[in-house]
Structures are given as C-alpha cells and as structure tokens.
Amino acid sequence: MGEVNAGRDHAEFRREVREWLETNCPPEMRDGAAGESSICWGGTTWVFTCDEQKIWLDRCAARGFTVPTWPKAYGGAGLSRDEDKILKQEMQAIGARSPLDSFGIWMLGPALLKFGTEEQKLHYLPPIARGEIRWCQGYSEPGAGSDLAGVQTHAADQGETWLVNGQKIWTSYADRADWIFALLRTNRDAKKHLGISFVLMDMRSPGITTRPIQLISGASPFCETFFENVEVPKTQVVGTIDRGWDVAKYLLTHEREMISNGGNAMGSGRALGAVLTESETGQSDPVLRGDAMRAEVDSLAMAMTLERYKDQAEGGQGVGDASAMLKYMGTELNKTRLELIMATDGADALTWGDTPASSWLRTKANSIEGGTSEVMLSIISRRILNLPG
C-alpha cells in the first residue's frame, strides 16, 4: 500500500516525533513486534520484563503517547488522526514496541469518552493512560455464547448501591485485572435489551472470585468470574441505568475493530512474506506460494478497509454494523495467515515452545470470541442487506 503522504503541514510534527522517539525509545524496545511475550499490559500486579519496558511506558505516558488521540486532560496527547498516523509510522520505522496494550485503552476508554460523566472520565481515564489500572471485560455468561443480551448476572437495587450476584465467563485476563467493566441485569421486568446496565467494579471487592480456563493453546487468557453478594456504588454505572446495552454496542464496535487488526494485538506479528522468504518450503512450494499471494492481497485490502472506515468515522459517519464485517474478515484472514505460517515452517512449527503453534492455536478462538463469524454474517445479512429474518 502506498505510504500515506502526510503533506507539508505535518513535516514539522514528523520531525518532532522522530527526535522524541530517538531520544526516548530505549534500544531494547526496538525489536519490532516480537510476539505476545513482549506486550506490556500494565496494572498493579504487572511485572515488567525489564527496566526498559517500564522506562518506555513511563516516558510515553508522560507524553500522552499511550493514548495519543485522547484529550490531554485525560492523559492523552490530543493528536489528530493524521498526527496519530505519523506517530505510528515513525514508531514502526524504528520497530518500536507498543508501550502499553490494554482493554482499558481499546474498549473501556472509548466508551467512557462517549458515555462517561466528566467526573468518571477524570477519575478512570488517566490511570488507564499511565498503565496503572488493568481492566477486564465481563460480558459473556455461561450458556449465552454470542447472545450477549442474555445477561443473567443480577444487580439488586439497594438504594445507594447494587448487590451483584451471578457468573461471567471468557473474562479475558480477569485473574490479572484490577477492575472489571461488566453488563449486569438491573431490571428483570424490562425487555431483554432494556434492563441491562454497564457497571464498573473493583476486582478486590469482597465476593468476587476468578478462575482461569486453560485453552488448547496451553495458555489461559480467559477466566470464569463469580460474583457473590458484591456491593457496588451506583456512581460506578456508566451511561443511563438500564440502558447499558447502548454502551455495550458502542464498545463492541471497538472490540471488533481491535480483533480485526489481527497480527497487532494477538498471535505472531511476522509478515507472511518474510516467513516465506526465510524458508526453503516457502520458496519452492507453488501451492503454498499461491495461497500466500492470495492472503497477502486480501490482507492489504483489509488494511485499506480499516483505513477507509477510520476515515469515515472521523468524517462523522460511524462504522456501525459494518464493524461486523471487520471482525469477520479480519479474524478469518488471521486464521488463514497462521495456517500458512504453520505450513511454511512444517515440522519446526509443531512443538511447544518458541514456535508459531501457540499463536495458531490461539487464532482458532478469533472467529468465536466477540461474536462468532456466523453471528457476524447474520448481522450483515439482516441489518445491512435487510434480508428477511
């Protein structure tokens, strides 16, 4: 894809960013996307892999570069999308690691920016930007699958507080999170989508327990989380009580976009072309090469689509239901990519350890988490194509 031409107005900004990165990004943090182990998730229990990881996080946080497009008041740098692009390009150019990845940045942050009160924004956003508080998401419940509105976890009205009872599942990294944002049923008499609230809870509240679930990849990114008579102040509801579905829907759009970015947040970030060139098989197997070409063409078109949708969103037209397309195509492409990397590395990929196998196993969840591919296709056919229900 042709590099985005920033134009003359942005030259100054690019120079500043380049200089800043040169001075502030430790050499140890310039090893490109070195896989899942290099991600910094932050939080009170976070153990930095090395001093430089902490230095890099702190410097970026001080400059607002962990959340470049958020307003300065909330810990961001207040960058425009063009400036943000330039920052990303310059970081990519030196192979700089992302200083901080978190559900707080990807999902809760955008939801708070849109639905939170000023008080909530000032209270919750800066610690997210500084990587001090790690968040997890409590959406799914046992038996509900992609039917997210099938929320049973109940919050009983006690006046100033809620009393929460129930269970969540697939709560990513709940065992390492400080806080959880969750959908709770606050009104059992209202229609399915209208009796849900979006609530923030401290994971250290009495009555919350969590248990990791081991996956086929050997990792345990997901947990079960149990709530037993947990008291939650009502000030921790985001948006209107009983209208949490609006917040959830908005946030899901971000989740789908995040997942569709593939390679960035999950799995091996190695480019297919590079993998193929480094291997004997990749050079000589015509079928593999052909499949890789197709995957490359599709991935480039996907990247262009993400750009286009961001441009659209910036121009005021929301992505809306089309985020289902991003999620569907992005995750399917990511699975194809890892399948091809496995085929290229052959027997070398089949052992546990520093092989693509764990990423490959992890991608199998891509088309299930955040709504299955089939749910995405149904969203598209009903809401975009208006096919009969």
Add this chain to the structure above:
Amino acid sequence: MAKLIQTEEETLLSEAAHGFLSKSAPVSRLREMRDSGEHSDPALWQEMAAAGWAGVLVPEAAEGSDMGHAAAHVLAREMGRNLTVSPFLSTAVMAATLLRQFSDDSATSKLKQIAVGGLTYALALDETAKFSPDQVELTAQSRGNGYVLNGKKRFVVDGCDADRILVLAKSDAGLCLFDLANKAQGLTQNALKMIDSRDAADLIFDDVEVSGEALLGDPGAGFDVLKPALEAGQAALAAETTGLAEAAFSLTTDYLKERKQFGITIGSFQALQHRAAHLWCEIELTHSAVLNAGRILDETPDQATLAVSVAKARATDTAQKSVQEGVQMHGGIGMTDEFDMGFYMKRARVAAEWLGDYGYHAGLVAQLRGF
C-alpha cells in the same frame, strides 16, 4: 493527505453519472447493440465528452477537465454498474495518461482532440493469450528517419474502431512505443467476436511504415512511457469491475427478497444469507482497494504499482464471485439470455483477462511484498 472516502465533488459526479448512464446507456442498450451487431456508440461518446468525461485526465492546458484518477474511477464504476460501452478506458484513461507525459505540440493537439471526443485510441500490447506486456516480439526496424513494424498483436480492446493505436515494439535499442493511425498502410484488423459483445481485434502489422515522430519517448524507453498509462488503465478497469460486481450483487439481493420457494422468501434461508453477507464483505474490501488506488494515482503515481495490483486482483476475483453467486442464487432464470446476469458474467470474465488477470497481479503484489 486525501481520505479514503468520497469527496463531495466525487459524490456529485457519481450521482450525475448514475443518472445519465442509467438513462442513456443501461444494460438494455448493450443488449440492443449485441442484437444489432454494433460494438460502439459514437453518439454516446459525444455526450460523455460534452460532460467532460473524455477529458477527465486531460490537463486544463489542453482543454481537459483534469478531474483526476479517483474521479475517473467514479465514472468507470458507474459504467461498470450499467455495463456501458465506450472508449473511456482505452482513450480517456490510458491514452490520455500516456500522452500527458509529453508537452510538445503534437501530444497537446491529440489531448485536445481526446477531450472533445474527436479522437479515440486503443492499446496494442498482448502477443500471447495471457497478458505479459514487456514480452514483445513485434519488431520495429529503423528505416530512414522512421521505422517499419512487423508482427501481430492480440486482444486489442477497441482495436476495430479506434482512430489511433499505441503499440509496443522491439527495436535494436529495446522496447519502443509508437502512436500511429489505425488505418495505416499494412495494418489489418481482424475483428474478434467477443463474449462481452465489445470491440476487440487481432492486429496484423505487415511492413507498416511509421515516421520517427510516431515514436513516443526515447528509443528503448517504451515500457517506461507505457507504465503509468497501464497502471491508470488497470485501476480504472478495477473500478469498472467493482461497479459490475456491485450491480450483479444488488440484482441478487433484490431477488432474494422477492423470490419465494416452499412458501418462504428464499432470502430468509441462512445458507443464502451467509453467502450473500460474505460476498458483501468481499465487495467492501475491494471497494477500499479501488479507492486507495485512485488516491495514490492522484498523489504519488510513481508509487502506485502495489495499490493498483491489489485493486485489479481483488476486483477481478470479487466480480467473478459476484456473478457466479448471482447466477446460482437466481437458479434457472440466471442462465437465460433474457435475464441480464449473463451480460455481467461475460463482461466480468473479459475484464478479468484484460490488462492482467488475478495471477499476474497477485504475483506483482508478492514480488513487491518481498516474496
């Protein structure tokens, strides 16, 4: 940096083109032409020229409208929706892009004529059944201050009716690009009866004498001169093909909403819903690739190869899927000549081959991505 969304001007252009083409050059017009054996519509081209379309890539200094590649793609996409027949790609996109590289009187005068619809062009490139433009056997031998051309070109789109031909030939100095009259002595057009009912010909060059002025650019630099025009054409063809895919898709989803079987609207069957939804996703990705190619051709044309090949590969593939699903989901009626889907299918197949098929462009993408 230009955004990957339509500007207000582009939206207005698209609406104007949509209104005009659905009235003056819809699929039924192609059917009429097919039935009467015509393969061009000069009156329509005059109207397009009057609207500034023929001059879409002609500089204002040569009296063109110079709207740029992204705008050309808006027009090509609408032509694709309607399967409109015109010399737009060969003349307004490729020949104009090629000639505007030169600022001499001859090029300027030709560009002026293109802009008013007074001159049409065809590009004579292929010599084998597959596109491979730099593999040239047609010879250009120096004679006096000119050349003599001998050889054969295949699948020259607009090759029967174009006023002039741009031809790539092999000389002692390397590849040379010539601009000559299609009526030149020794040049024969063998019309091809194409499945998409459009104008294409095999051209036989038998001692065709051209003057030194017919040579565009330096001897040996033929491919360099050709390349920007080729990429402009490939991207515009991708835009046309995407319009085609969208139109075939919309015929299909309309049908899914109205056709009943077993007492139920077939669009309520999940098996068909998911196939339709997948196809929509494919079209979205392809549309992005075309928008991106247009922006890059307008902003940094010397870096456009990757963007153009992604667009052409994707558009080729998406259009094939769209017409195949279109026929399948329509059932028996999809196979009848009476129904328009067949026209979409035939044009999609020809457009898939013209200026490089999926494999050609995916190969370029892989090469540019380092494998």
